[in-house]
Amino acid sequence: MLANIVIQFMNGLAGASSLFLVAAGLSIIFGVSRIVNFAHGSLYMLGVYLAYMLVEFFGRSSIFGFWGGVLMAALCVGLIGVVIEIVVLRRIYRAPELFQLLATFALVLVIKDAALYIWGAEDLVGPRAAGLRGAVEILGKRFPQYDLALIAIGPVVLGLLWLLMNRTRWGTLVRAATQDREMVGALGVNQSGLFTGVFFLGAFLAGLGGAVQLPREPAQLALDITVISDAFVVVVVGGMGSIGGAFLAALLIAQAKAFCIGIGDVSIFGTVFSFSKFTLVVEFVIMAVVLVVRPWGLLGKQQGTQRGTFMVEPPLYPLNRNFWLAVLAVVVLLGLVPFGGDGYLLVLLIDIAVFALFAVTLHFLMGPSGMVSFGHAAYFGLGCYGAALALLKLKLPMELALFAAPLAGGLGALVFGWFCVRLSGVYLAMLTLAFAQIAWSVIYQWDAFTGGSNGLVGLWPSEWLKDRTVFYAFALLLCIGGILFLWRVVHAPFGYALRAGRDSALRADAIGINVRRFQWFGFTLAGTFAGLAGGLFAFSKGSISPETLAVPRSVDGLVMVLLGGVQTLTGPVAGAAVFTWLQDSIARNTEYWRAILGLTILVIVLAFPQGIAGFTKQVATRIGVMRREAA
Amino acid sequence: MLTVEGLNTYYGRAHILSDLALKATAGEVVVLLGRNGAGKSTTMKSVIGLVPAETGGITFDGARIDRQSPHRIARLGLGYVPEDRRIFTDLNVMENLEVGRQKPRDGAPTWTPERLFELFPNLGNMKDRPGGRMSGGEQQMLTIARTLMGNPRLILLDEPSEGLAPVIVEQMARTILQLKAEGLCVLLSEQNLHFAQMVADRAYIIEKGRIRYSGTMAELATDAAVREQYLSV
Numbered sequence: 001m002l003a004n005i006v007i008q009f010m011n012g013l014a015g016a017s018s019l020f021l022v023a024a025g026l027s028i029i030f031g032v033s034r035i036v037n038f039a040h041g042s043l044y045m046l047g048v049y050l051a052y053m054l055v056e057f058f059g060r061s062s063i064f065g066f067w068g069g070v071l072m073a074a075l076c077v078g079l080i081g082v083v084i085e086i087v088v089l090r091r092i093y094r095a096p097e098l099f100q101l102l103a104t105f106a107l108v109l110v111i112k113d114a115a116l117y118i119w120g121a122e123d124l125v126g127p128r129a130a131g132l133r134g135a136v137e138i139l140g141k142r143f144p145q146y147d148l149a150l151i152a153i154g155p156v157v158l159g160l161l162w163l164l165m166n167r168t169r170w171g172t173l174v175r176a177a178t179q180d181r182e183m184v185g186a187l188g189v190n191q192s193g194l195f196t197g198v199f200f201l202g203a204f205l206a207g208l209g210g211a212v213q214l215p216r217e218p219a220q221l222a223l224d225i226t227v228i229s230d231a232f233v234v235v236v237v238g239g240m241g242s243i244g245g246a247f248l249a250a251l252l253i254a255q256a257k258a259f260c261i262g263i264g265d266v267s268i269f270g271t272v273f274s275f276s277k278f279t280l281v282v283e284f285v286i287m288a289v290v291l292v293v294r295p296w297g298l299l300g301k302q303q304g305t306q307r308g309t310f311m312v313e314p315p316l317y318p319l320n321r322n323f324w325l326a327v328l329a330v331v332v333l334l335g336l337v338p339f340g341g342d343g344y345l346l347v348l349l350i351d352i353a354v355f356a357l358f359a360v361t362l363h364f365l366m367g368p369s370g371m372v373s374f375g376h377a378a379y380f381g382l383g384c385y386g387a388a389l390a391l392l393k394l395k396l397p398m399e400l401a402l403f404a405a406p407l408a409g410g411l412g413a414l415v416f417g418w419f420c421v422r423l424s425g426v427y428l429a430m431l432t433l434a435f436a437q438i439a440w441s442v443i444y445q446w447d448a449f450t451g452g453s454n455g456l457v458g459l460w461p462s463e464w465l466k467d468r469t470v471f472y473a474f475a476l477l478l479c480i481g482g483i484l485f486l487w488r489v490v491h492a493p494f495g496y497a498l499r500a501g502r503d504s505a506l507r508a509d510a511i512g513i514n515v516r517r518f519q520w521f522g523f524t525l526a527g528t529f530a531g532l533a534g535g536l537f538a539f540s541k542g543s544i545s546p547e548t549l550a551v552p553r554s555v556d557g558l559v560m561v562l563l564g565g566v567q568t569l570t571g572p573v574a575g576a577a578v579f580t581w582l583q584d585s586i587a588r589n590t591e592y593w594r595a596i597l598g599l600t601i602l603v604i605v606l607a608f609p610q611g612i613a614g615f616t617k618q619v620a621t622r623i624g625v626m627r628r629e630a631a
Numbered sequence: 632m633l634t635v636e637g638l639n640t641y642y643g644r645a646h647i648l649s650d651l652a653l654k655a656t657a658g659e660v661v662v663l664l665g666r667n668g669a670g671k672s673t674t675m676k677s678v679i680g681l682v683p684a685e686t687g688g689i690t691f692d693g694a695r696i697d698r699q700s701p702h703r704i705a706r707l708g709l710g711y712v713p714e715d716r717r718i719f720t721d722l723n724v725m726e727n728l729e730v731g732r733q734k735p736r737d738g739a740p741t742w743t744p745e746r747l748f749e750l751f752p753n754l755g756n757m758k759d760r761p762g763g764r765m766s767g768g769e770q771q772m773l774t775i776a777r778t779l780m781g782n783p784r785l786i787l788l789d790e791p792s793e794g795l796a797p798v799i800v801e802q803m804a805r806t807i808l809q810l811k812a813e814g815l816c817v818l819l820s821e822q823n824l825h826f827a828q829m830v831a832d833r834a835y836i837i838e839k840g841r842i843r844y845s846g847t848m849a850e851l852a853t854d855a856a857v858r859e860q861y862l863s864v
Contacts, residue, residue: 169729169732172722172726172729172730173730175719175721175722175726176719176722176726176727176730178721179719179720179721179722180717180719182681182701183713183717183719184730185700185701185702185705186679186680186681186701186702186705186711186713187702187705187711187730187731187777187778187781188702188705188706188731188733188781189702189730190702191702
């Protein structure tokens, strides 16, 4: 028993090191650039692949070959980070924060396909470390020598980072820039050089974290997303920007995971409770608890907005007659499609309508309510499953089952939102991600009720809606209705209160607005309509899977909103249309659709930092179609 | 040493500075007087490049700086002390000074932490104290000391007396005169005429983003009408 506990503890320590390296890199980059680098997991993945390649190259049998390969891999990833910073991110430091996020999403797509092209889709199993292939005996149990080395790496890197940050001029400048980079510039420090250095260090740490894992886990293409969500959790639990916090959080989470695996199935009062299944969510449960108790993480401090990056949200233009005429024109045009287009076009348009509604609900949160959600797919997916389960388990007719969709989405948002509105900024975003991940993992594992990873099939609409054209009209009506309703709400007193709360929570509070409660209602409203979109999605496809609420779906939603422009009302609809169409048309023609999509997004980001709708508005203003609003 | 001509600066569509012109020559203390919101801080920020000017020319030591980035301007020997101090609160006094450090410069006094602690004895007693745990007066000293670490030829002081106790204000005035004695050129912005009279040689009065008056402090002292029109609250 004792031996088991000790071994699990050691396993936890070994797992913590790599997690800490990635998280520390992410934290340092965020601190200075205020960029939440979604591509950080991709850099880790590159670290594993490059180590695989370079260890082979230097010779896997010699100690120099192994460690040389690992270090070279980390250095290469560091240089890739430098290239990313110079080519992409440097151009958009002045763009809105969320746009930088979009750029890093695009990088995830590009890097994934680059890895697919270079190394193929097969998992690559790395060699064991030369010189550390054996095992040592601890309390009668065998423990791998290499894991002992890993246990040492974490604290060593922590110590080196501490020296770098506290005992060198460069570290002092980095810490100063984390607080006020504009002032650092006004004191004569070249920020570009500092940023490039920080990206090198952050990427190097991610690459090292990946490279040292090579003997423990194979190189594979799914690592980017799993690692980035792990790293986010660690950084948030530890406190954004705190390296010591990241270390503590990595230890905590790795230990919790190791023990969940170690405990396995336990029988409590006759029911078997599986702790190993719990590993999928344990970190998110820890994060949710920590964020509710300590909103800025274990060792974090409340972070002010980075000086010199403050952006004022422009007011939304009012819904005047021209706006409604334009909406009417679009509706009429869409209504005419069945008379001219083919069946395939209808399928695509239904998809676009559903995702436009989904994107508008997310925009409702991100724009007017000022709450960025990284886990909005949760409410979409809950809608899918709500409708599907009402139809299959409760045997309700389809029309009634569809009502269960917004109900399920809204209920989920009501519960999760209660916690989320207690936070703001990146922390709020992370908590939404945590809840989405918890919901996903419950649905993924509850085979008996939700069909587990297989999902649910046989979700067909009622007889009168079977015809593609009729269903098209039905879906269009509901989606457009939902979108217009949310747009109207933004211009209602409720919407004013939400926007006031976003622009200054303090002042809104002072004039008697209960900001938190308004945000909570806003959150629930967005979840309700996201659920409706999910329900329509389920009936249009006939089957659903846990993917409907997985992280990539949430990311899709973010990309749609950001692509369209978060500062405009109609942007998300344009973004959803372009994104859905691009994804559909590229995916049919090439295996590397992700890279093409990612590169397209990058081009758009670099060329039009205010989004598609923002760009058209600018052009319209310039050629005089739209009036310039008064200053 | 510093010449500003025809400066126009905007925040978005709001026109903040209109055709602003001013001059500061070596060894001089020049004050920019004006009420709240007159455009004093924006003038300072335009000179250091934090709020880029739309049109107009700014020359420092014979070099055009109006299209330069702040760090390049600072490296030419132009120091900027912001109105709201902008101390790095997580860094201690020595580290704050380190961020401002630049190489010694010809034609400008060279500062070390030791020399600065002679100028600001309080700071010398709290070398390891984080910026966030200092009083307003101490922070004001530190922000000036931090900028001096860059060995500037000219220093922009944005409302150094704001929010300070009267005894600290007097200390601040003595400090500015000491800097002048070291050969530093000082461009200072103020609302406090009394403070300005203690330190400045010449004055500009700014209102609604335009220079309305320019003259020596002695001339301004005798011109009650101007003081009444632009400075009284």
